[in-house]
Amino acid sequence: MTITCQSSFQKNTEAGSGAPEGSGCLYLVATPIGNLEDMTYRAVRTLQECDIIAAEDTRQTRKLLSHFEITPSMLFSYHEHNKAASGPELIRYIIEGKNLALVSDAGLPAISDPGADLVALAVSHGIPVIPIPGANAALSALIASGLPTAGFTFIGFLPRERKDIRTVLSGLRAVQSTLLFYESPHRVAKTLVHLQEAFGNRRVVLARELTKRYEEFLRGTIEECISWLSEHPPLGEYVIVVEGESKEEAELAESSWWRELSIEQHVAHHETSGLTRKDAMKKAASDRGLAKRDIYNALLERE
Numbered sequence: 001m002t003i004t005c006q007s008s009f010q011k012n013t014e015a016g017s018g019a020p021e022g023s024g025c026l027y028l029v030a031t032p033i034g035n036l037e038d039m040t041y042r043a044v045r046t047l048q049e050c051d052i053i054a055a056e057d058t059r060q061t062r063k064l065l066s067h068f069e070i071t072p073s074m075l076f077s078y079h080e081h082n083k084a085a086s087g088p089e090l091i092r093y094i095i096e097g098k099n100l101a102l103v104s105d106a107g108l109p110a111i112s113d114p115g116a117d118l119v120a121l122a123v124s125h126g127i128p129v130i131p132i133p134g135a136n137a138a139l140s141a142l143i144a145s146g147l148p149t150a151g152f153t154f155i156g157f158l159p160r161e162r163k164d165i166r167t168v169l170s171g172l173r174a175v176q177s178t179l180l181f182y183e184s185p186h187r188v189a190k191t192l193v194h195l196q197e198a199f200g201n202r203r204v205v206l207a208r209e210l211t212k213r214y215e216e217f218l219r220g221t222i223e224e225c226i227s228w229l230s231e232h233p234p235l236g237e238y239v240i241v242v243e244g245e246s247k248e249e250a251e252l253a254e255s256s257w258w259r260e261l262s263i264e265q266h267v268a269h270h271e272t273s274g275l276t277r278k279d280a281m282k283k284a285a286s287d288r289g290l291a292k293r294d295i296y297n298a299l300l301e302r303e
Contacts, residue, residue: 024051024099026122028115030134031064033106034212038135044068046132051098054078054090056105056113064103078102083114087121094127101132108136112156112182138180141207141239144217148244151177158183158191169198179242185234189226195242196222203243209236258287263298 027046032038047053047065052074055061065072074093078086094100102109102118108131109115122129138154153175158165172179183191188206195204199222206218206225214236218225222242258266263284270280281299285292 022097023127024094024097025128025130026094026119027099027101027130027132028109028119029101029103029132030108030136031061031103031106033135033137033140033210034215035135036064036067038211039064039068040132040134043132043134044070047072047101047103049099050101052076052090052093052100054086054100054102054118056103056109056115060105061103078114078118080114083117087118090118091121091125091127094122095125106135106137108134111136111138111154135211137207137210137237137239138182140210141205141217141241142178142180144207145178145205145241146219147178147203147205147241149178151244152180153177153244154180156180156182158194162194165194166198169194173198174245176244176247178244181240181242183238183240185236185238188234188238188240189229191240192222192226192229195240196226199242199245205241207239207241208234210239212236258284263288263295267295267299 027050029043029046030040031043047068047070050072053061053065053072054076056079058075058077061075065075076086076090078090090100102115104111104113104115110119119129138156142149142152153172155168155172158168158181181191185208192204195202201221201223204220204222204225206229207216208218209215218228220228258269261269266284266287267277267280270283271277275283281295282292285295288295
């Protein structure tokens, strides 16, 4: 196990790593998710002072920089399609002593964008990574949702293919913490259908256009939200906040593990755990709420 430490007040204090003396730092700078007033003083100062700014969409970032009268020495494009080439080049600049600020189009970099890959690359080279906190759509939706906040699971965007969506959602069915998804307006209705198929008619909150003029929270069951969207065409980017599995649902699922088994398989399962045939039949009968003779008769019919 490797223990590493770093200080945002020192250029490089990475223990046991290979970054050269005098190398720069990677700053992860949060940007507004819609309202420019959410830009922090620290974020503005960091963007002013860094030698390089790397952006997911340089056109979008230029608008932000212009608003705050920031003129970067170097503005690089770093996105999903060029990260394999741009990542190592940006790391080289940092090792040479330049400080780099990474921004996404909105919110925190490295959340649902390729920034995570650049962070991993920086860490592997012993480069200090310094977060500059700020706006985040998922957490903003969560705290205003009215659903439990003690535990939550962030999923982001679901896959495109139906079978992949089902695989992801089936793994989340038993999660008891609140679930957070990102979705575009043209897919949000279909995603709700997938959620209903996987989870049943749970409570959800659709948060759209967060921090913007037409910010809106739609609260209800999945079925109610699907009905609403059928009459009110979706607009803007969405965060879907989904209620986790309830304690009652969890207890029912745990007590109903045998539902996919035949009576013969059910009895055999208990036998493999060490019970006698007689006790296994008695246990299977108890699980199913049947009389032991019903289990016995069902087994006789199969012989």
